[in-house]
Amino acid sequence: MELPSYRLQLPDWVGACIQEPDKIFHTVEERMELAITLAVNNINNNGGPFGAAIFEQHSGRLVAPGVNLVLQSNCSVVHAEIVAIMLAQQKVANFDLGAEGLPGYELVTTTEPCAMCLGAIPWSGINSLVCGARDEDARSIGFDEGDKPENWTHKLQSRSISVTRDILRDKAKGVLQQYIDAGGIIYNGRVQITK
């Protein structure tokens, strides 16, 4: 049988967004600004309104950016958080970002994770999750975040993963609205609504 394959690759414009690869992102706000820039540029390049990035938590070095590539690459799995996780793990050559000897990593995402990305977080080995827009901000616009467990933030914390919410929330929410205003497709598995 001829086996299909898939190449996860960020668009070239992502590299252009990161002009200083050695830049230190000291604060969670600076880190969120990068994720928002990625989300805005993804909209402008026919992608979904979501951006993410993984940083070394303490040094503030960028490890891997991520944008939602569902529409561009015919793949429902490649949400921004998933892309950042997969690429960060390639960069450090370990499926566990929490492994001994590694410095500890933070995932920054423009919108709180959907059920899939939430489920992926404990497996990724990150130490810290930083979110911009809330789950309900995405739902209020029509995105389906899926069926998440009650008290999901506590559940992550009980796995020693810190959760920081509402970082530049209004700006991050604005990106979702910008997408809708530009006529973006709301794609929720089988239901596709073009507004």
Add this chain to the structure above:
Amino acid sequence: MELPSYRLQLPDWVGACIQEPDKIFHTVEERMELAITLAVNNINNNGGPFGAAIFEQHSGRLVAPGVNLVLQSNCSVVHAEIVAIMLAQQKVANFDLGAEGLPGYELVTTTEPCAMCLGAIPWSGINSLVCGARDEDARSIGFDEGDKPENWTHKLQSRSISVTRDILRDKAKGVLQQYIDAGGIIYNGRVQITK
């Protein structure tokens, strides 16, 4: 910035497991047998004890096989179900397997989905989920299935995704035990236990 990338590709031995690419898998048991064969061969090739496959639900044609590639490819995301979903979507060139004009698809998995794979299912567009071993069978051996919502089977059904459980459950559970008996690594994000 030099951007990392990731290539999702099944090992060559997977092709050899599927000797008749046009074979029709009429029953859920036949479909599960294939998923179990994939899981067993994955263990024998230094992979995790999980297999999956996506079929055209009514015709029984195989669309894409999947095996757990976490250990082999340094990527915590590529559980067997995720691999099958990503590859099936490449094959049909659509991020929504439930899109109009497509025949409807069934995901068959040797063990009930973890929180991440469960979250991925509604986004994938599949119509039907068929499971072998239960969530608690995996947990009893030491695998962490993550924090799933209460009544997850009902939640899928409320999204018009049928759920069929316990297909060849004992045989599927036996694959998990075989992995442990062979000294397989239990990898749960940051906790790694070698038994």
